[in-house]
Amino acid sequence: MGQSQPTHTRKKNSMQLPRAAAAAVDIEPQNASTSNSNVLLEVKGLTAVVTESRQEILKGIDLIIHQGEVHAIMGKNGSGKSTFSKVLVGHPDYEVTGGTVIFKGENLLDKEPEVRCHSGLFMSFQSPVEIPGVSNMDFLRMACNARRSTLGLTELGPLEVLEADLAILDEIDSGLDVDALQDVAKAVNGLLTTKNAVLMITHYQRLLDSIKPTYVHIMENGRIVKTGNASLAKQLEEGGYRAIADV
Ligand code: ADP
Ligand code: MG
Numbered sequence: 001m002g003q004s005q006p007t008h009t010r011k012k013n014s015m016q017l018p019r020a021a022a023a024a025v026d027i028e029p030q031n032a033s034t035s036n037s038n039v040l041l042e043v044k045g046l047t048a049v050v051t052e053s054r055q056e057i058l059k060g061i062d063l064i065i066h067q068g069e070v071h072a073i074m075g076k077n078g079s080g081k082s083t084f085s086k087v088l089v090g091h092p093d094y095e096v097t098g099g100t101v102i103f104k105g106e107n108l109l110d111k112e113p114e115v116r117c118h119s120g121l122f123m124s125f126q127s128p129v130e131i132p133g134v135s136n137m138d139f140l141r142m143a144c145n146a147r148r149s150t151l152g153l154t155e156l157g158p159l160e161v162l163e164a165d166l167a168i169l170d171e172i173d174s175g176l177d178v179d180a181l182q183d184v185a186k187a188v189n190g191l192l193t194t195k196n197a198v199l200m201i202t203h204y205q206r207l208l209d210s211i212k213p214t215y216v217h218i219m220e221n222g223r224i225v226k227t228g229n230a231s232l233a234k235q236l237e238e239g240g241y242r243a244i245a246d247v
Helices: 081-089 113-118 138-143 178-191 205-210 230-244
Strands: 039-050 056-066 070-074 094-103 121-124 166-170 197-201 215-220 223-228
Touching: 039 081, 039 197, 056 081, 056 094, 056 197, 056 223, 070 081, 070 230, 081 094, 081 113, 081 166, 081 197, 166 178, 178 197, 178 205, 205 230, 215 230, 223 230
Parallel strands: 070 197, 070 215, 121 166, 166 197
Antiparallel strands: 039 056, 039 094, 215 223
16 A cells, blocks of 8 residues: 655745645555656665675665655664665665665666765765765755854855755754754755655654654664654654554
8 A cells, every 4th residue: 555645735945844634643664656756765675784794784674755755764773774874875884785776766776875966865964974975064054054153064055955856864953952953944844845855864853843744754673663644753752662662
């Protein structure tokens, strides 16, 4: 069963994001829907190991992101969230051992990291890493313009992220105070259109109060074990991971 399409009513620079039309709390795992023309990213059975140790971190990730959607990935420390985003951008620490990733109709895994970036996949990493062609802090630079000095950022560059078709934001909220968080939320909400999408990784509900996710995924041990709407993040905040286990 495919996921239902939320209504695309989001406007550029709009602060208010509509909730997913009727996303149930329990949504069937997302299945392939390549026939759907507004699929931006389609990840199927993605497995990956740490290049050096061969330790398997990603153990079969399935995820479909359509244009106009905001996806949040939550999960305990060490569940593989950052690894997933780094594998998508082609970080050399990891090697894909199975599965497929189609981005805008093309095989993403075939492309060099700098090509991925220029094809419209933008990443903001939890901690800066060196990848040719990818300036990790571009997004935060823009989002936290007013606070760049306190964040130790250099001069603001062009707002490249506004052109990203898929912005992957790994814990952009970590270490930010409430005001800075609002700036980030404003920037993210401002860049959302019916054509692009955001995949954000966060530990905290507070970011999701400002940036309403269409879908929330819970990651555990290298897999997405649960998908729901924004209320899943609320459940998580109120009851912890135990509250959503085996539900
Ligand atoms: P999360 O972002 O969900 O906290 P990570 O993706 O950072 O999780 O890490 C998942 C697991 O993979 C952890 O056990 C971590 O130690 C391991 N791991 C991730 N990257 C590496 C690496 N480059 N070398 C060795 N182990 C790694
Ligand atoms: Mg992480």
